[in-house]
Amino acid sequence: MKNKISSELLKGSLKPIILKLLKEQGRMYGYEITQQVEELSKGKIVLTYGALYPILHKLENDEIVITEQEIVNNRTRVYYKLTPKGSEKSVEKIREMEAFLQTLGILFKPSPNVGLCNT
Amino acid sequence: MQYLTSEQIDAIDAELKNAEINYSHLPEDLLDHICCDIEKYLNDGLNFNEAYQSVFDKIGINGLKEIQEATIFYVKLNLMKMKKLMNFMALIGGISVTAGMFFKLMHWPGGGIVLTFGFLFLFLGFFPAALMNLRKELEQKFFSAGFLIYLVGFLTFVITGAAMIFKMMHWPGGGLLVSASMILLFLIFFPVLFFKIVRTEKNRIVNLSLVLFAFLFAGFITVSNLNSARNVSNVFQYEDLTAELAYYKEAMKTQASSTVFSEAEYTASLKLFNTLNTDIEDLKSLILNDRKDIYELNFRLNHFSLLEDVYDSRLIALKEEIEAYKQQMLKLAGNSKDLSILINALFNTEDYQLEYYHRPWIERKFDRSYVGKLTSLQQLQKYIYQTQYEVLRYQVLNSSTPE
Incomplete structure (x- = not known):
């Protein structure tokens, strides 16, 4: 099996990931988002239905994204798109995530070997 | 593919x-x-x-x-949290208002504070929260046509709530607020709500608010008016006073033949007493309108009395007569401290004055229901008989001590 990231660690990062994708790609539908995430993370992050749709619906409810429906291949496809308010929000969220990653980077940097520095 | x-x-x-x-x-x-x-x-x-x-x-x-x-x-996570908080606020507010009203009715201390607290909880806590929840549930914009009715409803609730607090705490401006809330309630809110309920299916939050509000409103009417209840208690009071009056009338007869300490002053006081007594009797019969049955009067809602105006010249004259009588009786009381205190207490015609509340004596006595006015008159009559009797008794006792 692929080396997947545990859902525990992913918990707070899914929303920023989705927002970042929407910001870059314009409008996306559910399946497209999961595919993109899986591809970009080289299979390490797999979005399940149960993780994706609650977040998308919540974002819609908070007026961060809006939806458009189109008939594609005999079925309705729901596209998600950032609202102007959502655009600002996503910038904020992405920045917040970057700062968080930086902090984590500092915290999890391999500690310098004290012994080697001895002169 | x-x-x-x-x-x-x-x-x-x-x-x-x-x-x-x-x-x-x-x-x-x-x-x-x-x-x-x-x-x-x-x-x-x-x-x-x-x-x-x-x-x-x-x-x-x-x-x-x-x-x-x-x-x-x-999606509804926040909404659910808010609903829990809302239920809590409704509970606390409802209990406080009920308790406050009960305290007020029983004239226990602290009723006003509890009541105000409860109202603030409901009108600054529960109703705004209900409004927010409603907006989310209906998925409408705040200032949209569909939501306008709820905004108007909320405004009505707030104004009516403020009117209730102001009225109960006797703050100035209460009357104006009551008028405003009445107009909003009966000309806008209830008709619109009626059509809304007729046309759409029921909504839980609206109904909850409505039931609570109707309850508060009924409570307010009960506490602020209590007209019939007040009349009944006034009838009892009137009966008591009549009995006491009869007692003093009887007591005066037994003392009347005795010698008095200061004859001339006493004769002067009797003159004042008689005028006052006749005037009170006149006013009483004016209200009773030649009907002897006070119970009948109690239930005649549209009874028209010539004493409708509190600042009727006869009532003003009555007040002056009382003051003159008081001065005369104080003279007769001489250096009896107890008697002076009694006279001053019974005929205290000063206005009722609190920090934020002022009510003239004449309004306190006569700005009441018919039975209430009658009770005030009966009380005054009892007071003059009582004073006359007490002073006479004092005079008789003093004139006999030297011998």
Whole structure:
């Protein structure tokens, strides 16, 4: 099996990931988002239905994204798109995530070997 | 690239319907997503049945339902938290208002504070929260036509609530607020609400607010008016006073023949007493309108009295007579401290004055229901008889002591 990231660690990062994708790609539908995430993370992050749709619906409810429906291949496809308010929000969220990653980077940097520095 | 046929899509759609997926556009989301997943497997070389099986294996037996539940839960998370808080505020506010009203009715201390606290809880806490929740549930913009009625309703509630507090605490401006709230309530709110309820299906939050509000309103009417209840208690008071009056009248007869200490002053006081007594009797019969039955008067709602105006010249004259009588009786009381205190207390014609509340003596006595006015007059009559008797008794006792 692929080396997947545990859902525990992913918990707070899914929303920023989705927002970042929407910001870059314009409008996306559910399946497209999961595919993109899986591809970009080289299979390490797999979005399940149960993780994706609650977040998308919540974002819609908070007026961060809006939806458009189109008939594609005999079925309705729901596209998600950032609202102007959502655009600002996503910038904020992405920045917040970057700062968080930086902090984590500092915290999890391999500690310098004290012994080697001895002169 | 291989795509699913309409029949295959219908089969998946049937599966979603079977799981009762109906929240928002979640059915469309899931249908498309499942189709995409299956198509991916088809392109990997599986046949439809195998692909279908693998996708639904991943979702799990109750998976579809769980996805819907998770979605609803996540979307309504804040709403649910708010609802819990709202219920709590309604509970606390309701209890405080009920307790406050009860305290007020029993004239126990602290009723006003509890009542105000309860009202603030309801009108600054519960109703705004209910309004916010309602907006979210109806999924409407705050200042849209569809939501306007709720805004107006909220405004009505707030103004009426303020009117209640102002009236109960006797703050200035209460009358104006009551008029405003009455206009809003009966000319706008209730008609609109009536049509709304007739035309649309019931909404839980609105009904809850409405029931609570109707309850408060009924409570307010009861506490602030209590006209019939007050009249009944006034009738009892009137009966008591009549009995006491009879007692003093009788007592005066037994003392009347005795010698008095200061004859001239006493004769002067009797003159004042008689005028006052006649005037009170006149006013009483004016109210009773030649009817001797006070119980009948109590239930005659449209009884027209010539004493409707509190600042009637006869009442003003009465007040002056009382003051003159008081001065005369104080003279006769001489250096008896007890008697002076009694006279000053019985004929205290000063206005009632608190920090934020001022009520002239004449309004306190006569700005009442018919039975209330009658009771005030009866009380004054009892007071003059009582004073006359006490002073006479004092004079008689003093004139006999030297011997």
